[in-house]
Amino acid sequence: MTNTTLKKISEVLGISISTVSRALKNHPDISTKTKQKVVELAQTLDYEPNANAVNLRTSNSKLFGVIVPSVSSYFYDSFIAALEEECRNNDYRLMILQSGDDPDIELNNVKLCRQNRVTGLFACLTPQTKDVHHFLKLNELNIPVVFFDKVPDIASCNKVCVADTDAASIAARAIRNKNKKNVLAIFGSKELSITKKRLEAFSKILNKNEVNFDLQFALNNDQAQKITEEALQKKNPPDTIFCMSDEILIGAMKAIQEANLSIPSEIGIIAISNGFFPKLYYPEITYVETSAYKLGKLAFTGMMACVAGTHFTQELTVQSLLIEGGSL
Amino acid sequence: MTNTTLKKISEVLGISISTVSRALKNHPDISTKTKQKVVELAQTLDYEPNANAVNLRTSNSKLFGVIVPSVSSYFYDSFIAALEEECRNNDYRLMILQSGDDPDIELNNVKLCRQNRVTGLFACLTPQTKDVHHFLKLNELNIPVVFFDKVPDIASCNKVCVADTDAASIAARAIRNKNKKNVLAIFGSKELSITKKRLEAFSKILNKNEVNFDLQFALNNDQAQKITEEALQKKNPPDTIFCMSDEILIGAMKAIQEANLSIPSEIGIIAISNGFFPKLYYPEITYVETSAYKLGKLAFTGMMACVAGTHFTQELTVQSLLIEGGSL
DNA sequence: AAGAACTCCGCAATCGTTTGCGGAATTGTT
């Protein structure tokens, strides 16, 4: 069987295509009887409008694109969930694209967005992305781009971020308040601006309070695990571990389990997290929430402002807050 | 600035639209010089073909849809990752849709797929889906549907599954081989056919070997945790815990950590899993792998067979295998 | 009763591509 079209309906009913189209859209020009007939037939023939034809004609795709490194992450998936909710409520579709942290794929994804004439694009850069001109090209075409999480350094673009410095400060203060004296602080890649920001805020507070800390960097959970293992074997082991991200938390926790230390009596631990992984352990890990879900909501609000014409061209941030588990 | 079209290019160059179109597709009818001119201008004008127009004209969307309960899962995300890889290699796009386990949203997702004239659809049913006729409607329209993971009971459709019974059998045998005597077996929702299949195979083997086991059902990780907590407090606590899924594993592990039992000396644990969560713990959990990634690859192969005309209309399965951690 | 005002519908252009067909200009064949 082939797809039902307006033409087919019009032929069966012996009326024009335009009338069918208007009838289905409940246009006032069409009589009630005609509308009934049309709607009924469309029903039985299982008519579904061809989205390609509609988009082509109206040049309004009602489609947003979103580029994330990977959907397999308990951060970006929350972000996407938030976007999807909003899209559903506002009658938009969402095209989800994964860059795999590969700039070439990222470039191709942007191309796909252009080819599909997205109304707007949410983008999280790969760590390797130096050149963002293909994104800025979209702005020339009046396609708003809202960057999130990993955003470009340039000022003239829309970005939404989690409050990185705040999150680190909150964690640092929590550590100080517990009178911890010897902290193992594990951060992510030195290259990332997010790392720099968090590190700066974190060390500022600990230094001011004369809390001693061992600064380490890990690119993945295995490295974090190794670092933690080694630290725990020192003669002067840390009394607290700070983890800049979920990935690092996972590695550190594995090492703690291996050393069979009990939390929080033998060692304390605190992380910056979206909230899923801290709840996996007993006791649940105390963490500073940087909510990807809220970030998604914020990004969408910003996007809608852009679409409505109110460009914001600025950095919006979602606040961080301390979620007390039992690990510190 | 507005989007570049074939028309614009043709006007600048003073040639016809058809020539531009053919030149960009490297058609033999077009002279080398013309091709050069066209390609060059298209480059500088940053031409991107309008996907809607192309799809409309060719009625070949080169687009697959995939409906999952949620991308936030270390099962479906692997599945999607596999699909995406294959799509990229075969020059297809993937439309990712989430049902949130809501049959209404599922229905709407199917509608979206139809409106966008997908070439084929990969679908995982919600547990509540009784009526699959909207899926079968797609087949009438010559749109192949490949069900995966949660598949309908009816025979006349294409399905790919993990080897449920095998996985459970392998786990049961592993338990027997370790001479375990008292097993706490936690399964998922009784309603799910996947639960029934796994349970049947599992109990068959343990019964045959006269291994005693306490059968429990948990709908989420919290319930699994409670169940485990209670079991551990009995005067005759289990020496082994079997977890039918990652979600259950998470709950059980939390309870074990709470009870401060060491693995595997004080208690053994084994799960059926896609492989991510077992590696989160120390020692790593022994599990039977039901690979979503392999499932995705298999589903894609099946889909391509359908698209090529070779309907398979049968159930394909990916094999399970035991991955030894240190938890049993 | 005759013009005004409505009701209701169809014509045809348009969105941006693709592609079968035909034809002018060039080249090759005897």
Added chain:
DNA sequence: AACAATTCCGCAAACGATTGCGGAGTTCTT
């Protein structure tokens, strides 16, 4: 030199919808 074969390109029709405009028929006004 006459004819055939190539080479290269344009015309125009589709794909399936939306929408401004105009017009036939009906009802309302005075």
